Amino acid sequence: MPTLAEQLEAFIVRSHLAPGARLPPERTLAADLGVSRSRLRETIQQLVSRGLIVSRRGGGNFIAEPAADLALDQALKPLQPLAESEAGYWRDILEIRQSLETDAAYYAALRAGQQDKERLTAALDAVCAASDDAAVQSRADAAFHLAIAEASHNLVLRQVMSGLFNLLKVSIAESLTKLHQLPDTVEALNAQHRSIVEAILAGRAEEARHAAALHLSFVEDRLRHIEEEAARLRRATALRHTIPQEDTSP
Amino acid sequence: MPTLAEQLEAFIVRSHLAPGARLPPERTLAADLGVSRSRLRETIQQLVSRGLIVSRRGGGNFIAEPAADLALDQALKPLQPLAESEAGYWRDILEIRQSLETDAAYYAALRAGQQDKERLTAALDAVCAASDDAAVQSRADAAFHLAIAEASHNLVLRQVMSGLFNLLKVSIAESLTKLHQLPDTVEALNAQHRSIVEAILAGRAEEARHAAALHLSFVEDRLRHIEEEAARLRRATALRHTIPQEDTSP
């Protein structure tokens, strides 16, 4: 006996509903499937949380576009709870970024087409011209690194990296903004960015990989200092509070 | 203004609810959160579909065990449709595996503890002793590589790699089984596996990285041949069929 969620998916494919199409009103659909609207809505929520359906209040329910940008946002979401709880999580993320991004730069140098190169230089200009707002700088920085991933012409690589960026964002948002506020850091970062782009534009793959490695080592080093500082502060303030603890076991 | 789902997650962490703990009855919880039970249930469904909560009819709602195996199964699921459609997808996956797995071997050599080493040798024995069944061999192979990722002590790395394995499985399941059926291939693979493990056990990081790189290059090379062969066959048979095409746009 199939799940109602499965029945719904089956209904979607059976009625040739392409991405972007609107599926029948909930009241109608519930009647067709022979269930109450409450139940139907609960299963719809499941598909929504899986990114298969988007709802527009007053408009209707729609098959979600496979919009890669959204799909990958969803891709690593299950890890978010961990990212928020585990303290050293960001280090893991940065470590894996080191692996991926150096290779991304390498392949970008080998495969970047004219359009890729234009997007890359545009992204570089954007990060250099980013305003003093740290949040804006962080966004521009993420866009820049994703442009590299895009130029590598490896879809999986791009999607995984985008997911990692989001994880990093929820994990250490405040540290990231602090990073851009440190003196001389922005200049150093931009210099590193520029050398990466130059290597890619020139097609020097090994040089691009090396430049990316240097860049990420630099970032990791700075972030480690910032986090250590923050940890010291937390420890200091924690001493002034009683930590309440509840026993929730039956 | 936070989403109700976020409120719920916040409630869970705020009340120190460990995995396996039971959260309050829906009626109570709904009252505490100031929403109707309908709404609460819909958001609970979201968390259920994300694998964060399990419900037992008549028993209660429980924080799901972090059953990493399930969470990560879900992690890269949104990419499956792409994996099934795009033809050259598996090449992207293998490329990114080359990045991640070489570093995984590297870090494993640096950080593997006694327990990690035992699991690693056990996994190696398992792949060597795997029966002739190609499917069994594939599973053992995946378990072996995940053991390396586990020994790297990088949670994100392990989860991403597990996701990639699943993608690879849905993408080229048949090619994978063919790989294990080629003459002399299993022996070569096992020799490579063994050299990776030896390097990790000895703590020789660079050697481990190199061994992993050799292994993945070998696999990629064999898979390319297999896929080229399969593509040739598909082209040949395609000539005898009319390819039906449906237009699903409104």
Add this chain to the structure above:
DNA sequence: ATCCATTTTTGGTACGACCAATTTTGAAAT
């Protein structure tokens, strides 16, 4: 033909009732 107020459609939420599986309770039997 265009524009704007009105009506209709449609998703979002709330409340109440009942069913079914589970857990708890408590009395009877040992």
Add this chain to the structure above:
DNA sequence: ATTTCAAAATTGGTCGTACCAAAAATGGAT
């Protein structure tokens, strides 16, 4: 006192209705 087992209370699952708010469809005035 312990065990056993049936009745009662608890709790998730489903249904139905009513109402609100946003979006879309309608239709008349310009």
